[in-house]
Amino acid sequence: MSLFTTAGTGPDMLCPYCLEVVSYDERHLYVRDERQQYQTLDLSGQTSPLRRADTLRSAYQRCRNTDGVTPHYIPVPYLTHGSPLTVAMVGDSATGKTHLLTQMIGEITDGGLEPYGITWQSVNPQDHREFMEEQVDVLRSGRMLEHTRSLETSATFEEALLLTGTDGRTRPLAFFDLAGEDLRRTDALLRFMLGVDALIFVVDPLRALPHAQLDPLRGAFHYTRGGDPAFQTVLDRLPRSGAYLGVAAAVVINKCDLLRFEPPVDRWLSQPPMPQVSAARFRAESCDAYAFLRHYAGPAWVRPFDSVLRCTLHFASATGSQYRDDRFVHGVRPRRVLEPLISVLSMCGMIGDTGADGPAEVGM
Secondary structure (H helix, E strand, O other): OOOOOOEEEEEEEEEEOOEEEEEEEEHHEEOOOOOOOOEEEEOOOOOOOOHHHHHHHHHHOOOOOOOOOOOOOOEEHHHHHOOEEEEEEEEEOEEEEEEHHHHHHHHOOOOOOOHHHOOEEEEEHHHHHHHHHHHHHHHHOOOOOOOOOOOOOEEEEEEEEEEOOOOOEEEEOOOOOOOHHHHOOOHHHHHHHHHOOEEEEEEHHHHOOHHHHHHHHHHHOOOOOOOHHHHHHHHHHHOOOOOOOEEEEEEEEHHHHOOOOOOHHHHOOOOOOOOOOOOOHHHHHHHHHHHHHHHHHHHHHHHHHHHEEEEEEEEEEEEOOEEOOOOOOOOOOOOOOOOOHHHHHOOOOOOOOOOOOOOOHOOO
């Protein structure tokens, strides 16, 4: 049963843009015209179920929340496929979260989840095409992405896809960027934190690790070593009902191209993708990554693992090289960017079965 009572014809969920409660309501539908302006959609004259479904595929619903936020519109398929599986990316703005998330989505659209029985669709064809052109294609061409930040909420909606599992069930997968160091204690944020399904904590080696080969880049970017305040802030904001937090989590040591000759990073970066989910392989990588991070970076950087009931740790590189003058002069070669997402999807029941590699077995 829903915890909230709102007018509408569908179950309650959170608007991905303002985090206020919303439900599907055909009285507030819109479509975009050729000038990209929102126009009211009237379905009363559509009698064909196929035509109606096709129209709704590209339709939007206007969010009724106008309290201090600009007008915004939610893709209808986001509201009509049940509760979204929400994944929040956590880390300082310079950790490479935007590049990591962009590469994750790019690999999903390339069929990277198909070996695990997952197919995908866009939540809205036009919005998805714009994301691919403005984010994925730009990064793959070797250009650095600009970091975007919403000024209206500390949990910024980035992108959503519709995932269909082997059971035929389709569910939205929604990605958010948590500006952890700036989280404000608002009712909207509390609702988001109560409902978030998974957290992906992104570690920047330039801030976390003491390796001498990182010093020139640290100096060039004016970085200093120290803990990531976003980790602490987000963990402190999550509701806790026992000794551990119940949310699924993954910790990603990003930019591992900078550490590609360091054991055990070298071994894991050369590993091919898993042909199927392997809880044992997740445990092996997690053990190596935890030992590496705990030894070189200290306890603050492994606090997500120590605080969350089920968590995995991973080595990854979103770009495979460093940028210079806003370009990746040696090209972009992502490595192991999907493994953290596969892990949290497994823990959330989207991938796997009830056997030795099922959802209950993934995570430590």
